Amino acid sequence: MPRADTARDRILDAFQRVLISSGERAATLDAVAAAAGVSKGGLLYHFASKDALVDGLLERLDTFAAADDERMRSAPEGTVDYVIRTSVEEGSAFDEALIAVSRLAQGSHEKARTALAAVRARWETAIAAAVGDPAVARTIMLVSDGLYYNSTLLGAFETSDTRDGAMDELLAVLGRLTPASPGPAAAS
Amino acid sequence: MPRADTARDRILDAFQRVLISSGERAATLDAVAAAAGVSKGGLLYHFASKDALVDGLLERLDTFAAADDERMRSAPEGTVDYVIRTSVEEGSAFDEALIAVSRLAQGSHEKARTALAAVRARWETAIAAAVGDPAVARTIMLVSDGLYYNSTLLGAFETSDTRDGAMDELLAVLGRLTPASPGPAAAS
């Protein structure tokens, strides 16, 4: 269901693209329509209002989030490893929807913020299940939030910090926090 | 220089207030003028354009940031303790300016994002100076970012997580990361 050739999906793709590259304010109906290769009126046939367009994006995010939930819990490298590594942008369809919604949330959009919080909650419970100590789980979740903040909001970690051993180094540091298993944090 | 009775400062205060409570989109010239108790025209006499208004706020932030820099390095509880605890909103003048600029950065405003990154850079170097290991310093900075993200963007940690022992617990976990001094992280 990611990028079918239906017009709806092509418009949602365009919406995401504009949102990610130019921010919420720039994501006007005109801009999205242009990016999707239709007119404003054409867009409004598929999504009756801008709110409907947002809802469409939020729905898409939810679909991806559910799929991610499974992958996260069954990740062979362990849940913590998976969450930390995917905290920083890597270009998956889920990621793109997430960042797009993030841009929306940055504006003021309440529904977008709620959706974002819901995704975060999934991660948090998964981490808590993976590591025993709740205080440690909270710390790890905060590191994930920090990575996400830098990656999507400040625009850092695009090149230098993501590559090389920076992530491994970080995971090694976090691994020291889980007394149960001394190495990389416990798996699911 | 925080809140003199000059009209300029009263307008900047109002700008901050609207930004914090209602977000960037709501911070129109009309709204700010009303909150400051002047008319739109009156506001535009002091700040010739909205851009000038933003610049005024950014200048104010810079002043506060410089003062915070000193306090951070000479904090009796240690730099790490200071940075982590102040990562979450507490109502200081610096905090208010910071959150206001944060709201601006959320929109798309490039200058605001740069200013925010500059403040973050101050913290990061201070932490790096306080703890020896650069990987540990980066981890701590990410936790600070995470707290900030939750506090200002997601609106979490307003009540439950800030109070009680949550912060102490978090600092205890982070303290385990600094091999040099087993207790609370090393001071400046």
Added chain:
DNA sequence: GTCTATACCCGGATAGAC
């Protein structure tokens, strides 16, 4: 130094042709 009035532009949404 502060106000009112107004010009101008832009974003969202509707109407109706094709």
Added chain:
DNA sequence: GTCTATCCGGGTATAGAC
């Protein structure tokens, strides 16, 4: 199903009175 034309509201900025 997609287009063009148009309306409406609201945001920035200017002009000029007081």
